[in-house]
Amino acid sequence: MDDIKKIFSYYFTNDEIKKIRKTKVLIAGCGGLGSNVSNILIRTGFINLVIIDYDRVEIKNLNRQLFFKNDVGKKKVLALKKNLLKISTAARIKTVDKRLDEKNFEEILKREKPEIIVEAVDIDETKKMIFETSLRMKRFIVMASGIAGYGDCENIKIIRRDNYTIVGDLIKSVNDFNPLAPKVLAVAAMEADEVLRRVLYDKKG
Structure with a gap:
């Protein structure tokens, strides 16, 4: 038994570990949500991730994203993969360094x-495209809406449907309010939990 499987044997059955390890999760965006969702999924036993982003790490990202000072200036997908592999060397992480559009997202x-x-982007038009393309291609998607501000995490909601889940307060966009670690990480944790729910609860048997 490898170290990662040994760790998770304390928390999951063998069948649950197998389901988690074989599930491939694609994370669109490696910022506040995406980097932290990736972190939580790796720490929950997921090893098959595809992470997508086109941006570079900036100093202002360090307040809420899984990056460090020596990552500033590096491509987010490469810096994030490096940091995730420090948590689990068993992880198989594919990186896609692209700005998403409908054509290349469908190809991916x-x-x-x-x-x-997992949708983890800031631009509304890109969110809409990811959502619509995922549903059209019959993929389950976890979305976020309303992750900014502070002092009101009690307003975070979860909306569940057969083929998607939305997490957030549905109001406070990062376009209108500052994204700060407490609420961003709370939503990221809930998105990751919805992934785990989908794998172990919604798909029993």
Whole structure:
């Protein structure tokens, strides 16, 4: 038994570990949500991740994203992969350094065949495209809406449907309010938990 499987044997059955390890999750965006969702999924036993982003780490990202001072200036997908592999060397992390559009996102889904997609982007038009493309291609998606501000985490909601989940307060966009660690990480944790729910609860048997 490798060290990672040994760790998770304290928390999951063998069948649950197998389900978690074989599930491929695609994370669109490696910022405040995406980097922390990736971190939590790796720490929950997921090893098959596809992470997508086109941006570089900036100093202002360090307040809420899984990066460090020596990552500033580096491509987010590469810096994040490096940091995740420090948590689990068993992880198989594919990186896609691209700005997403409908055409290349559809191509990525066809190539990678993820069971679950996590939306973790800031731009509304890109969110909409990811959502619509995922549903059209019959992929389950976890979305975020309203992750900014502070002092009101009690307003975070979860909306569950057969083929998608939305997490957030549904109001406070990062376009209108500052994204700060407490609320961003709370939503990221809930997105990751929805992934785990989908794998172990919604798909029993």
